[in-house]
Amino acid sequence: MAKFFNLSDIDLQKISPNQLGQLLIEAKQAYYTTAQPIMSDHTYDTLENILRQKAPHHRLFSTIGNSNFKTGWPKKKHSMPMGSQNKATNYRDMIHYFELKKIPPQTTFVVQPKCDGISLELIYKQGQLDKAITRGDGRAGDLITQNVVKMKNCQTRLNQKFTGSIRCEIVVTYQDFQKIKQDYSNPRNAASGISQRLDSQLSQFCTLIAVDIYSSQLDFKTETDKITYLKQLKIPTVESHPANSFASIEKIYQNYLKKRSTHPFDIDGLVVKINNIQLQQKLGSLHQHPKHQIAYKFPPETKQTQILDIDWTVGPMGRITPVAKVEPVQISGAIINYISLANYQLVKQQQVNIGDIVQISRRGDVIPHLEKVVNKLKLGHVTIPQKCPSCHQSLIFEDKNSYCPNLNQCPAQILGSLRLFCQNLEIKGLSEQTIKKLYQQKLVKLPGDFYKLQISDIQNLDGLGKKSATNIINQIQAKRKLSLSQVFHASVIPNFSLARIKQITSAGYQTPSKIINIAIPQLQAIDGIQQTLATKIHQAIQLRRSFIQSILDQVQIKKTSRKKQSLKNLNFCITGQLDTPRSQDKKLIEAHGGKLLSAVSKNLSYLVSNSTTSNSAKFKKAQQLNIPIINQKQLINMINH
Numbered sequence: 001m002a003k004f005f006n007l008s009d010i011d012l013q014k015i016s017p018n019q020l021g022q023l024l025i026e027a028k029q030a031y032y033t034t035a036q037p038i039m040s041d042h043t044y045d046t047l048e049n050i051l052r053q054k055a056p057h058h059r060l061f062s063t064i065g066n067s068n069f070k071t072g073w074p075k076k077k078h079s080m081p082m083g084s085q086n087k088a089t090n091y092r093d094m095i096h097y098f099e100l101k102k103i104p105p106q107t108t109f110v111v112q113p114k115c116d117g118i119s120l121e122l123i124y125k126q127g128q129l130d131k132a133i134t135r136g137d138g139r140a141g142d143l144i145t146q147n148v149v150k151m152k153n154c155q156t157r158l159n160q161k162f163t164g165s166i167r168c169e170i171v172v173t174y175q176d177f178q179k180i181k182q183d184y185s186n187p188r189n190a191a192s193g194i195s196q197r198l199d200s201q202l203s204q205f206c207t208l209i210a211v212d213i214y215s216s217q218l219d220f221k222t223e224t225d226k227i228t229y230l231k232q233l234k235i236p237t238v239e240s241h242p243a244n245s246f247a248s249i250e251k252i253y254q255n256y257l258k259k260r261s262t263h264p265f266d267i268d269g270l271v272v273k274i275n276n277i278q279l280q281q282k283l284g285s286l287h288q289h290p291k292h293q294i295a296y297k298f299p300p301e302t303k304q305t306q307i308l309d310i311d312w313t314v315g316p317m318g319r320i321t322p323v324a325k326v327e328p329v330q331i332s333g334a335i336i337n338y339i340s341l342a343n344y345q346l347v348k349q350q351q352v353n354i355g356d357i358v359q360i361s362r363r364g365d366v367i368p369h370l371e372k373v374v375n376k377l378k379l380g381h382v383t384i385p386q387k388c389p390s391c392h393q394s395l396i397f398e399d400k401n402s403y404c405p406n407l408n409q410c411p412a413q414i415l416g417s418l419r420l421f422c423q424n425l426e427i428k429g430l431s432e433q434t435i436k437k438l439y440q441q442k443l444v445k446l447p448g449d450f451y452k453l454q455i456s457d458i459q460n461l462d463g464l465g466k467k468s469a470t471n472i473i474n475q476i477q478a479k480r481k482l483s484l485s486q487v488f489h490a491s492v493i494p495n496f497s498l499a500r501i502k503q504i505t506s507a508g509y510q511t512p513s514k515i516i517n518i519a520i521p522q523l524q525a526i527d528g529i530q531q532t533l534a535t536k537i538h539q540a541i542q543l544r545r546s547f548i549q550s551i552l553d554q555v556q557i558k559k560t561s562r563k564k565q566s567l568k569n570l571n572f573c574i575t576g577q578l579d580t581p582r583s584q585d586k587k588l589i590e591a592h593g594g595k596l597l598s599a600v601s602k603n604l605s606y607l608v609s610n611s612t613t614s615n616s617a618k619f620k621k622a623q624q625l626n627i628p629i630i631n632q633k634q635l636i637n638m639i640n641h
């Protein structure tokens with residue numbers, strides 16, 4: 001058993017900052033990943049304070065080098081990268097996909113339902129479970145073995161001395177979901193949330209379904225061989241159907257589509273794999289997408305229900321969003337109580353009113369949305385509010401949206417922006433309710449106030465214990481060193497997105513005061529910022545001065561390191577409208593070592609598009625060539641990585 005440290009055990013005169021830092025990292029790791037802490041919270045806090053005095057720049061206090069703690073789980077490399085799948089959403093695209101691969105005419109396939117769960121690699125040594133690693137970024141994921149061993153179908157010891165890796169999906173069945181639905185919004189979120197739980201609770205509600213197997217010691221000739229072997233190991237395995245033509249694949253697809261809602265857990269399509277492994281290897285993979293298989297997705301499930309009420313919510317930057325309360329209805333395992341109606345324009349156009357029967361759908365994880373109004377109880381649309389529901393100021397109507405202009409006094413906007421502050425800085429564990437209480441008790445009025453919170457301020461709110469309170473305070477205190485863009489991003493300034501902030505810093509405005517005092521003509525001199533936008537940004541920065549200042553009073557600005565070559569050897573092409581002008585994107589990509597190409601070819605690494613359904617020739621060609629399509633946010637993330 002690990003040693004338990006008391007304050008008296010440590011020679012504070014002699015211990016070096018590095019040794020102390022290392023000890024604290026171990027303590028943090030033990031706290032997060034095992035049930036056996038190696039010191040008390042009090043000892044930890046005291047030692048951390050000492051370290052902060054001795055070595056304020058120790059990696060314990062920075063986000064870099066702390067990646068292990070982002071989820072609280074240690075990271076582990078996969079034995080073989082876990083790729084993601086190419087997708088088709090209709091019969092024609094599915095056929096087209098394989099035709100482009102020029103596969104021989106007698107090719108056979110294996111068809112399996114696609115479990116809507118969390119991908120996992122189980123590594124076995126001599127028949128003994130060694131590690132369980134989540135997909136993560138495909139190369140490395142979280143080592144969550146201690147949770148996985150408690151899941152249904154998990155076999156820690158196999159009936160043969162198998163050495164290799166078994167790919168699984170973690171799912172929560174509809175039946176199990178009924179028991180935990182108060183904690184999670186849908187089965188997939190439950191699977192994801194439970195797998196990541198540091199206290200290993202609720203793992204027994206997750207089920208493992210094996211979908212693939214690899215071993216350097218076994219020579220599988222076909223996908224069918226793999227399934228047969230998995231069954232010999234007595235591991236519960238995904239249902240698998242042979243198919244020798246596209247028509248037979250389609251028949252299986254239609255069958256599953258019909259019985260989708262009675263399947264024991266959520267499936268969102270089929271996985272179609274070429275059966276012959278030699279042929280698979282010949283096809284290879286591109287950008288982590290194996291070419292021998294495709295996810296043939298189901299259309300989003302739709303249901304009809306009635307609108308019971310319509311509520312107009314105020315976003316953190318004043319945007320008003322109508323939200324409809326509906327007669328609860330189940331879609332893909334989740335009970336839907338609310339749907340977003342986007343904006344007042346949609347309500348007007350579709351003539352949405354209370355009492356209407358509407359068709360709704362859920363796409364992926366996003367909140368359900370309105371497909372169409374099917375039947376009406378009352379004519380016309382619900383009254384569009386002219387005043388802010390939170391502060392009663394007159395709303396401003398612009399394009400499709402309406403806004404509350406009362407940025408700094410509107411309670412809904414203050415709360416929303418405090419929440420976004422935490423979200424943008426990745427401070428986790430502070431729920432909306434907790435933030436609301438802190439605001440009501442006047443403990444937090446401006447974002448900078450979060451840094452002044454003590455453990456005692458939050459430990460009694462919402463029944464949060466000392467442990468979670470300590471964790472939250474530690475997370476806040478870990479954000480004492482921020483980059484310039486982080487400060488402005490965390491200040492939640494309307495029309496000032498992260499992409500735009502970066503555009504301005506790279507135009508030479510590299511101190512807080514330079515940005516705060518930027519004048520309208522200076523903004524207009526920057527690519528793509530016209531007078532109207534320049535005026536808006538300028539006004540917004542002025543309105544948010546107290547917000548920005550409250551953060552600046554508490555943090556140190558990280559020096560911008562020399563530009564990293566994070567896009568080195570990568571080729572990009574852009575289609576459609578991004579948030580910033582093309583010339584600016586070109587500069588940004590090139591500044592980080594990438595190249596911007598004007599056309600899509602097989603040399604392209606990524607196509608950047610903010611639309612997921614573009615009709616452009618570039619978009620279609622990229623799809624045909626299986627070139628990954630990313631949006632601007634993902635591009636920025638790559639740069640910041």
Ligand SMILES: [Zn+2]
Pocket residue numbers: 314388389390391392393404405406410411412
């Ligand atoms: Zn308001």
